[in-house]
Amino acid sequence: MQRAGSVLAASVTGAAIAMSLMGCSGTAPRTNPPKASESASASASSSPSASVEPSPGALTEPGADRRLGETATVEWAPKEGVDGKLSITVAKLESTSYKQTFSGWKLDEATLERAPYFVRATIKNEGETDLGGYDVPLWGLDDEGNLVEAAAFKEPFKPCDPKTFPKPFAPGASVNVCLVMLVPDQGKLVGVSFRPYEEFDPITWESEPTPYVAPKPSRSPSEPSEG
Numbered sequence: 001m002q003r004a005g006s007v008l009a010a011s012v013t014g015a016a017i018a019m020s021l022m023g024c025s026g027t028a029p030r031t032n033p034p035k036a037s038e039s040a041s042a043s044a045s046s047s048p049s050a051s052v053e054p055s056p057g058a059l060t061e062p063g064a065d066r067r068l069g070e071t072a073t074v075e076w077a078p079k080e081g082v083d084g085k086l087s088i089t090v091a092k093l094e095s096t097s098y099k100q101t102f103s104g105w106k107l108d109e110a111t112l113e114r115a116p117y118f119v120r121a122t123i124k125n126e127g128e129t130d131l132g133g134y135d136v137p138l139w140g141l142d143d144e145g146n147l148v149e150a151a152a153f154k155e156p157f158k159p160c161d162p163k164t165f166p167k168p169f170a171p172g173a174s175v176n177v178c179l180v181m182l183v184p185d186q187g188k189l190v191g192v193s194f195r196p197y198e199e200f201d202p203i204t205w206e207s208e209p210t211p212y213v214a215p216k217p218s219r220s221p222s223e224p225s226e227g
Contacts, residue, residue, distance in 0.1 A: 057126065063201035068092065072203045073126060076196055078134045085127030088138070090192050090205040094118040096212040101159040114182035117189040117209060118160040119150075124174040125165075132167035140181035141191040141204065148189065150179035159214070 060072040071089040078084065096116050098107060119140065125131055140148030150163045160178035169175065183189050191206035 060203055062203065064203050066090070066203065066205045068205055068207045070205070072194060074194055074196075074203065075127075076131075076137055078131065078137070082129060082131075083127065084125070084129050084131050086131075086137075087124045087126050088121060088194060089123070090119065090121045090138075092118075092120040093189055093192070093207050093209040094120070094212040095189070095209040096159070100214075101212065111182065113186065114184055115186045115188065117181040117183060118212060119179040119181055119189075119192050120160075120176070121179075121192070122174060122176050123165075125169055125171050128171050130168050130170050131165050132169040133164060134169075135164050136177050136179060137194060137196055138179060139193045139195055140179070140183065140189050141193050141206070142183045143188040143190050146184070146187075147193065147195070148181045148183055151182050153180075159212070 058073065060066075060074060064072065066072055068090055071087050073085070073087045076084045076086055094117060096118060098112065098116060101116070117140065119138065121136070121138065123136065136150070138150070140150070142148055152163065153161075156162070157180065160180050162177060163179050165177075166173075166175060181189050189209055191204050193202040193204045195202035
């Protein structure tokens with residue numbers, strides 16, 4: 001029998017997640033915007049009507065609102081010289097508690113003052129560049145209109161992992177990701193935003209969070225069935 005809490009062997013301390021907490025709310029960073037011609041063409045395109053589906057691979061217009069389960073296709077440059085294209089489908093916003101999902105982790109007072117949420121999404125590499133190892137470019141939105149950066153962990157966090165793309169994350173690859181959002185002042189997470197640089201009109205998914213439900217443990221092949 002395992003000791004209680006042994007599943008999460010590492011501890012989260014102020015030092016372990018200091019970088020994420022320092023930027024947990026505020027303004028999106030200034031990463032590389034699309035080239036002028038690309039930005040202009042994206043901005044000039046009109047929004048599709050409710051009866052017209054966008055063509056496959058077409059970029060989603062900045063400022064668009066998406067529902068959970070709907071996809072946005074975006075250009076994304078995580079650093080100079082790296083030009084990517086992603087399709088992002090936000091599936092779920094989940095509310096949780098430290099008691100429910102952080103058992104066995106050491107949390108400082110600054111962390112405990114924040115309300116924990118999970119964001120689950122599926123992301124596909126639609127471009128021609130390997131994007132392995134980069135952080136998922138999504139921000140949380142709280143009920144005060146602030147951006148919330150996904151928390152970082154030194155060790156895998158089983159209830160919600162990972163926040164970075166796998167290596168490799170080659171063209172055509174798809175991955176399910178989960179982001180931990182720690183909302184300041186026990187606030188509420190109300191949505192998710194793609195905002196790669198400050199001047200970008202964000203693409204957002206807004207929804208009421210649903211309570212987190214832990215997955216049932218898988219049964220060992222040798223374990224006898226009940227009944």
